[in-house]
Amino acid sequence: MYTINEVRKMFDISASTLRFYENEGILPEIRRDTNGRRVYDDSQIEWLNLLVALKDTGMPLEKIKEYLHMAYEGDNTLEQRRQILQEHKQSVEEKLALTLNHLEKINNKIILYDVLVLKKDPQKFTI
Template sequence: MYSINELVKKTGIPASTLRYYEQVGILPEVKRNVNGRREYNEKVLEWLELVVALKETGMTIEEIKSYTELILQGDDTLDVRRDFLTEHKKNVENTLAKQQYQLEKIIRKIAVYDVLLYKKRESSGDLLT
């Protein structure tokens, strides 16, 4: 079991965000100890790792909440959950492809500058610097 501070250290997610996730239903299985303090188990830690992956790949909090609700409905939603993640995967792949295309433009522009700088140094006789 982890305290909220331990979970913050393990995940890098601020305590306020963890409390928010619990409030909106993204962290539905947070237990409390006898003193009323939150206790997080390995299952919650694993779930948070997926939440971070979903969020960092562009899924909104509302979409993550919807996905969480599907999970809570049980195995009857396995196909819907799979479709949900498959659609998100396609969106991420499209985004990555667009970014890769743009990155290649930037790389080509840097190569142009490298050639121009080389020519400038060559013409000034300053090739050793």
């Protein structure tokens, strides 16, 4: 079992964010200890790992909530959940490709400045 403070540190998110997820039904079934404090088990930590990955890669909270509700429905939603993740993966890959393209442009501009400002030999650069 993990305290809210331990979970907060594990995922580098605030306690208020964890409470928000719970209130929104995105982080369900949080139990309380004898003093009324939230305690998280391994299955909730596993869900949080996926939740943070989905959120950090741009999946809207409503879509995450939809995915979670499907998970509660059981195996009859496996294909729909797979489809949600497949579509999100495609979106992440497209954004990543665009970001890598932008990074290449930035790197090329830095090389230009290295040549102009630092007087480095452009023949010695590897891209």
